[in-house]
Amino acid sequence: AQSVAQPEDQVNVAEGNPLTVKCTYSVSGNPYLFWYVQYPNRGLQFLLKYITGDNLVKGSYGFEAEFNKSQTSFHLKKPSALVSDSALYFCAVRDGGAGNMLTFGGGTRLMVKP
Amino acid sequence: DSGVTQTPKHLITATGQRVTLRCSPRSGDLSVYWYQQSLDQGLQFLIQYYNGEERAKGNILERFSAQQFPDLHSELNLSSLELGDSALYFCASSALPDGNQPQHFGDGTRLSIL
Numbered sequence: 001a002q003s004v005a006q007p008e009d010q011v012n013v014a015e016g017n018p019l020t021v022k023c024t025y026s027v028s029g030n031p032y033l034f035w036y037v038q039y040p041n042r043g044l045q046f047l048l049k050y051i052t053g054d055n056l057v058k059g060s061y062g063f064e065a066e067f068n069k070s071q072t073s074f075h076l077k078k079p080s081a082l083v084s085d086s087a088l089y090f091c092a093v094r095d096g097g098a099g100n101m102l103t104f105g106g107g108t109r110l111m112v113k114p
Numbered sequence: 115d116s117g118v119t120q121t122p123k124h125l126i127t128a129t130g131q132r133v134t135l136r137c138s139p140r141s142g143d144l145s146v147y148w149y150q151q152s153l154d155q156g157l158q159f160l161i162q163y164y165n166g167e168e169r170a171k172g173n174i175l176e177r178f179s180a181q182q183f184p185d186l187h188s189e190l191n192l193s194s195l196e197l198g199d200s201a202l203y204f205c206a207s208s209a210l211p212d213g214n215q216p217q218h219f220g221d222g223t224r225l226s227i228l
Contacts (some may be wrong), residue, residue: 044157046217
């Protein structure tokens with residue numbers, strides 16, 4: 001079975017500073033990894049994915065993520081945080097079975113303060 | 115706007131009752147997924163359909179059932195409702211049942227059991 005861990009319930013960062021939201025995963029085969037963001041009273045919004053190729057993946061709204069196979073990590077990053085980035089962030093790994101089922105981490109709340 | 119439509123947005127009912135949640139996928143998407151989001155369980159995959167057929171099943175209770183219709187919309191039926199079924203239920207869709215496309219989420223149906 002696959003699993004995802006987001007070790008921080010909350011990350012606080014000042015506006016303009018770089019941000020990192022951590023994610024580690026466990027899968028039996030090759031991982032397909034995703035980051036989603038959830039704003040209050042809304043569904044999850046796709047940010048970026050890693051399937052294969054370059055370890056640094058660029059996504060929406062200036063976010064990027066770094067895949068590290070040896071550390072089984074897929075941390076989300078942004079060079080300069082905005083107050084509007086404050087939201088709940090979910091890391092997910094795709095199941096290698098017949099479907100496209102996603103297993104999600106517990107989520108990390110990002111608070112960007114002005 | 116993800117293009118995935120869920121109705122109703124809110125549902126309040128009593129224990130023992132039965133409800134139906136509806137989802138219309140993005141135009142062109144053939145696969146539909148249902149997820150449950152609750153404070154204690156986090157985001158959990160329930161079930162996936164592709165072109166009308168069940169594709170994968172997750173932690174879905176026997177009291178719950180779903181189907182996908184010929185026009186590709188899907189319904190999630192929850193019966194003999196218990197207090198613990200109170201949660202946010204999300205529908206997501208993707209073009210194909212597996213592969214590398216991200217899933218696109220609706221804004222959810224908030225179910226409250228009194």
